[in-house]
Amino acid sequence: MTLSPSRVLVVDDNAAFLDNLDELLGDAGYAVRAASTCRAAREKARDGFDVALVDLRLPDGDGTALAAELKAGSPDSEVVLLTGFATLETAVAAVRAGACAYLMKPCAPRELLLTLEQAMRQVRLHAEKRELARRAQVTEKLAAVGTMTAGLSHEIRNPLNAAALQLSVLERRVRRLADAQQGTLLEPLLLVRDEIRRLDHILEDFLQFARPREFRPGSVDVKALVRRVVDLLSGQAETRKVTLTQVVPDAALPSLAGEEERLRQVLINLCLNALESTPTGGQVTLAAGAEDTRVWLTVDDTGAGVPEAMRDRIFEPFFTTKAQGSGLGLPIVHAIVTQHGGTLEVGTAPGGGARFILRLPVAR
Structure with missing residues (x-):
């Protein structure tokens, strides 16, 4: 499991310039999506972006107006305007459109990458504030x-x-x-x-x-933990006619620092939610692996997934989409993971359903 690369949307009608930026930014570790028109940019922006590089002159519209539209649709993202004909008026228009920077074309690679990194700092700042x-x-x-x-x-x-x-x-x-x-x-x-x-x-x-219990960490065998959870829930999965599988590497995994019983509670809760969200014939997968000084665990399902608008709220106390839920199941899970010094995130599984990602420190 690795962090997703920063997403850059490049909007320019010059095909050669798009190819150059795609190569330059790709080598720098960014995930680049290109668009040559305002219409294509709007469509690709729906999938989300961190920074948009937008040319002022586009065949089907004005880049300044597009920048303002992109910024309004994604307030926590940033926009950088590009132009080959800079004037005081265009600079003022860029500021009014909400652009964080304004670059002349052709711009030096170093200047472009520096501007992009500054824009990404703003994006990270927005995320921290949120x-x-x-x-x-x-x-x-x-x-x-x-x-x-x-x-x-x-x-x-x-x-x-x-x-x-x-x-x-x-x-x-x-x-x-x-x-x-x-x-x-x-x-x-x-x-x-x-x-x-x-x-x-x-x-x-x-x-x-x-009233959370006192934390008394010990050494937890990850493979045994995953196997135990799958064994415990196999009957419920069979009743719901959903396939529950485990995916762990053949090589040994480092032990976790934590309480086995409470970590089992976390995985059982997440897997039960996944089983409830998965239609008949679907699949829930509990996987584990290691990265640097942490062990990661994922719970994937093939259900409807968690809508983007809800992802920031599902760990809040009392927030629930279930008719008879207390709204405390996931907050309890999040509190246990936090107490273990770990992180819990929600995203999209490869099969299109929900993916819950746990990262926990290894035992020293």
Whole structure:
């Protein structure tokens, strides 16, 4: 697993210039997409970009107007305008369009790469600001959860336990009746029992999220961890008629520094979500590997995937798309991974579904 290269959208109607930039920027480690018209640029911008290099004069429109449109559609990205005919008016127009830089053609490779790197710094700064804002929002919600926890543990858990006990007594009494009488009585009784269990699980999520256990790391065998999770969930995968597979290298993997039980909880939660999101006949894949001083694990599915607009929110407490979800499953997973000194990201799997990527430090 490696970080994705920075994405550069180059918009120019000069084919030779596009080829030169493609080679130059590709050698510098950028992922380049080229467009020769405003229309083609708009289509390619839908897939996302980090920096756009836009010529002022294009066959089907004005580059300044296109730059403003691209910036409005992707505020966290940056635009650099290119021109062979610089004037004070075009420079002012570039600033108004939201461009972060303005280059004369032909520009020296070193100057172009330096400008591009400066633009990428701005892009990274935007991402950091967005992450800080997200963390602040999560912190506020965590404070709310902490305030609620004391009341929940006493005011809800005690009557919930009492109700479950009385329901169990009632169920035993009903089962002593004749079979003909049990049917109409057991159906609503079992429904109530299941709902009480669901409430108990939601309450447990609250308590676990608000009061995380003390972290006691040890050495965790990654291959054994993956094998255990797949074994535990193989029955559920079979019931849902979804193929659950593991992909681990033949070579030995370094051990993780963490708690095996909690990491197993993380992978089980992610795999269960993947199984629920995958249609009949689909596939969920749990894979593992190593890079530098970290071990990575991925959970891929062939479901509908996670929409781009939701990816920044799915780890927020109480955010859920499920009708009966507490909105704490993924936040708990994220909290455990963070406590282990790791990172958790969501992206797109090769099969088009969701991909969750964990990176965790190896044991020293």
